[in-house]
Amino acid sequence: MDFLDVPTVLKVSAVFNLMAALAWLMLAQTFRVAPRAARLMAAGHLLRIASQGCGECTAGWPLLLRQAVPAFGLLASVTLLTLALRHMLRSRQRVHDIAWVGGLGALGIAAGLASGSGLAPQLACTAGVALLSLLAVRDLVRGIGGQLSPVVTACMTLPFAALAALSVGHVAALLLLPGWGDHGLDGEPPTPARVVLWFVVTAGITLSLIALLIWRVISRIQHLTYRDPLTGALSRRAFEQALAEAQAQLQRGHGFALVMIDVDHFKRINDEHGHAAGDAALQHCVRLWQAGLRAVDRLGRLGGEEFCALLPLAAPQDLPTAMAVAERLRATLAAQPLHWKGVELPLSASFGVALPATDDPRGESGLARADAELYRAKAEGRNRVCAAPEFHGLAAA
Numbered sequence: 001m002d003f004l005d006v007p008t009v010l011k012v013s014a015v016f017n018l019m020a021a022l023a024w025l026m027l028a029q030t031f032r033v034a035p036r037a038a039r040l041m042a043a044g045h046l047l048r049i050a051s052q053g054c055g056e057c058t059a060g061w062p063l064l065l066r067q068a069v070p071a072f073g074l075l076a077s078v079t080l081l082t083l084a085l086r087h088m089l090r091s092r093q094r095v096h097d098i099a100w101v102g103g104l105g106a107l108g109i110a111a112g113l114a115s116g117s118g119l120a121p122q123l124a125c126t127a128g129v130a131l132l133s134l135l136a137v138r139d140l141v142r143g144i145g146g147q148l149s150p151v152v153t154a155c156m157t158l159p160f161a162a163l164a165a166l167s168v169g170h171v172a173a174l175l176l177l178p179g180w181g182d183h184g185l186d187g188e189p190p191t192p193a194r195v196v197l198w199f200v201v202t203a204g205i206t207l208s209l210i211a212l213l214i215w216r217v218i219s220r221i222q223h224l225t226y227r228d229p230l231t232g233a234l235s236r237r238a239f240e241q242a243l244a245e246a247q248a249q250l251q252r253g254h255g256f257a258l259v260m261i262d263v264d265h266f267k268r269i270n271d272e273h274g275h276a277a278g279d280a281a282l283q284h285c286v287r288l289w290q291a292g293l294r295a296v297d298r299l300g301r302l303g304g305e306e307f308c309a310l311l312p313l314a315a316p317q318d319l320p321t322a323m324a325v326a327e328r329l330r331a332t333l334a335a336q337p338l339h340w341k342g343v344e345l346p347l348s349a350s351f352g353v354a355l356p357a358t359d360d361p362r363g364e365s366g367l368a369r370a371d372a373e374l375y376r377a378k379a380e381g382r383n384r385v386c387a388a389p390e391f392h393g394l395a396a397a
């Protein structure tokens, strides 16, 4: 790497880190996108500038400072990046493990500096960085593994895995290669290859976090577009889309059933306990029903207190199974009243079940039949399940 001189690479790296820090601060302050994670990222980048030094510029510093600044700076920078990643992933896991690794690493560095060893502070710092990057790899795989494709997950994880590998390699070199730990301490700059490698890994981590941020923003937009903001059930539009897709699948022999649901005497809850109680009742219903449905089932809010569940069926004409699911949802709600401001509000709902017709691309006739059954359930006294009795099997629209 004769064409690369270390001071130039360090300057490029410093400018990159500075620009990245400013960009994250702008995201945090102006656009309010993941503000806490963005501030942590900005601080991490600024600490990276301090920790990498610039070769000759630190040559005149006292030895203690030349050891302390890079070691503490790098460990703190990677600790902040790992914390930012966890925030970005909206992980429920607490940050104790990161704090422990960062804290123990810092103690190790301090103890090494106090003992006058040139090797110990570097060992403590690099081992800490290796552990933190492994935690980051684990967080990423857990956080996005099931939701994004394996290739995308691998690409986003790669920079953190590379940092772990680089750190483990550095620990091995410190322990096995005599004199390796003296690099930089006596004013001798690190090799260009090492500097470039660290720069590439830092840039890769930044790109990975930017990709994560974009994914988060897109997921949020999708959620706002496809979900009912009050209950989290599918919006009417998203449900109609799911229904049209299910109708297309029906042509290939994959059956489904429609369960139309309407909360009973819902107006009374609003009138007697206020609109907020009505909202809480709708959220309560959806929470219970979602818990009672499988991941492949779709629950949509068609409007007001009216919902519809789309249940894929193993056998296309299996109306009894759909009725059993509807009965389970009915019984669950009837058995679990809403507790609202110290008052117990009993809730119930009526259910209409129907199978779809084959020649009906938008599923309108299936919906109409389920709706007719729902109104029969209302007319027969509410809090019950009715299913199209005359309907045995698939029909033309």
Ligand SMILES: Nc1nc2c(ncn2[C@@H]2O[C@H](COP(=O)(O)OP(=O)(O)OP(=O)(O)O)[C@@H](O)[C@H]2O)c(=O)[nH]1
Pocket (backbone or CB within 6 Å): 230, 262, 263, 264, 265, 266, 267, 268, 270, 274, 275, 276, 277, 278, 279, 282, 303, 304, 305, 378, 382
């Ligand atoms: N709190 C709240 N109320 C809503 C919402 N959407 C619709 N409503 C109310 O839901 C009530 C629906 O009343 P109705 O259509 O008479 O139905 P019901 O009282 O449930 O009577 P039945 O369906 O016959 O059992 C109306 O008062 C609407 O204002 C909402 O998002 N939140």
